[in-house]
Amino acid sequence: xxxxEAAEVSGLSVDTIRFYEKEGLLxxxxxxxxxxxxxxxxxxxxxxxxxWLRETGMPLEQMRHFTELAKAGDATIPERKSIFIxxxxxxxxxxxxxxxCEVVLAAKIAFYDRKRKGWKL
Amino acid sequence: xxxxEAAEVSGLSVDTIRFYEKEGLLxxxxxxxxxxxxxxxxxxxxxxxxxWLRETGMPLEQMRHFTELAKAGDATIPERKSIFIxxxxxxxxxxxxxxxCEVVLAAKIAFYDRKRKGWKL
DNA sequence: CGCTTGACCTGGAGCGGCTCCAGGTCGGTA
DNA sequence: TACCGACCTGGAGCCGCTCCAGGTCAAGCG
Numbered sequence: 001x002x003x004x005e006a007a008e009v010s011g012l013s014v015d016t017i018r019f020y021e022k023e024g025l026l027x028x029x030x031x032x033x034x035x036x037x038x039x040x041x042x043x044x045x046x047x048x049x050x051x052w053l054r055e056t057g058m059p060l061e062q063m064r065h066f067t068e069l070a071k072a073g074d075a076t077i078p079e080r081k082s083i084f085i086x087x088x089x090x091x092x093x094x095x096x097x098x099x100x101c102e103v104v105l106a107a108k109i110a111f112y113d114r115k116r117k118g119w120k121l
Numbered sequence: 122x123x124x125x126e127a128a129e130v131s132g133l134s135v136d137t138i139r140f141y142e143k144e145g146l147l148x149x150x151x152x153x154x155x156x157x158x159x160x161x162x163x164x165x166x167x168x169x170x171x172x173w174l175r176e177t178g179m180p181l182e183q184m185r186h187f188t189e190l191a192k193a194g195d196a197t198i199p200e201r202k203s204i205f206i207x208x209x210x211x212x213x214x215x216x217x218x219x220x221x222c223e224v225v226l227a228a229k230i231a232f233y234d235r236k237r238k239g240w241k242l
Numbered sequence: 243c244g245c246t247t248g249a250c251c252t253g254g255a256g257c258g259g260c261t262c263c264a265g266g267t268c269g270g271t272a
Numbered sequence: 273t274a275c276c277g278a279c280c281t282g283g284a285g286c287c288g289c290t291c292c293a294g295g296t297c298a299a300g301c302g
Binding site for chain 2: 049052053056074077078080081085087088091094095097098099100101102104105106108109112113115116
């Protein structure tokens with residue numbers, strides 16, 4: 001699979017994939033004889049994971065660390081697991097922030113509605 | 122109220138408040154005779170709103186536009202309201218992404234647990 | 243009354259995380 | 273065989289801060 005298809009499937013942009021490779025966030029990327037990146041199903045799964053982690057705010061540095069662990073083999077599974085558990089907690093924090101914001105916005109909207117009514121009366 | 126206190130109450134950093142002023146995101150900031158910014162309760166409320174909008178991903182450009190509308194008076198209330206409604210929808214999108222990511226992480230964690238069990242048997 | 247301390251000021255550099263662009267290479271189709 | 277489009281690289285640009293140097297000022301203490 002070539003980079004544009006990998007991008008489409010994973011949700012990342014082509015530029016972001018190249019950038020991630022440069023930054024060491026991809027465990028390995030094969031090239032064909034013409035020097036073009038080729039992605040296996042596994043590679044694309046990895047990209048998709050990165051997509052979700054970034055989409056939900058994990059810093060590149062942490063993703064890079066995670067990549068190093070994955071490259072180092074099964075012995076690092078406990079640490080990788082704990083990274084995911086920590087990120088899950090972070091997601092709860094973010095969800096709470098969103099919900100708090102929803103309340104704030106709902107209050108503002110209600111305020112505007114009351115004001116509008118005031119004009120009409 | 123001075124900038125450090127306004128920062129503490131609003132959740133923004135002092136640097137971010139100064140940056141937002143420079144970028145035209147604050148409708149007006151008074152200064153004392155020594156040239157220091159002073160914030161009224163209203164100002165702090167505004168900062169807090171900006172905090173929540175940024176925390177949940179609204180771009181500065183949109184916040185700037187919103188500020189302009191607020192400065193222009195009550196006639197712009199319908200547009201301001203529609204900005205909030207749009208952002209509320211964006212929040213739903215983001216919450217869905219977080220929930221999707223939670224599922225992905227839970228699956229990964231379960232996978233690690235199965236693998237760990239495999240070792241022990 | 244003067245001195246120090248610390249909160250504030252400004253302008254500008256640096257950084258994370260992309261995104262876009264110029265200029266070039268290559269392979270598959272008409 | 274000549275082209276077209278997808279790929280390549282290196283580097284500039286952009287957003288949204290964050291940090292720093294170098295300076296001003298007011299308030300509290302000796």
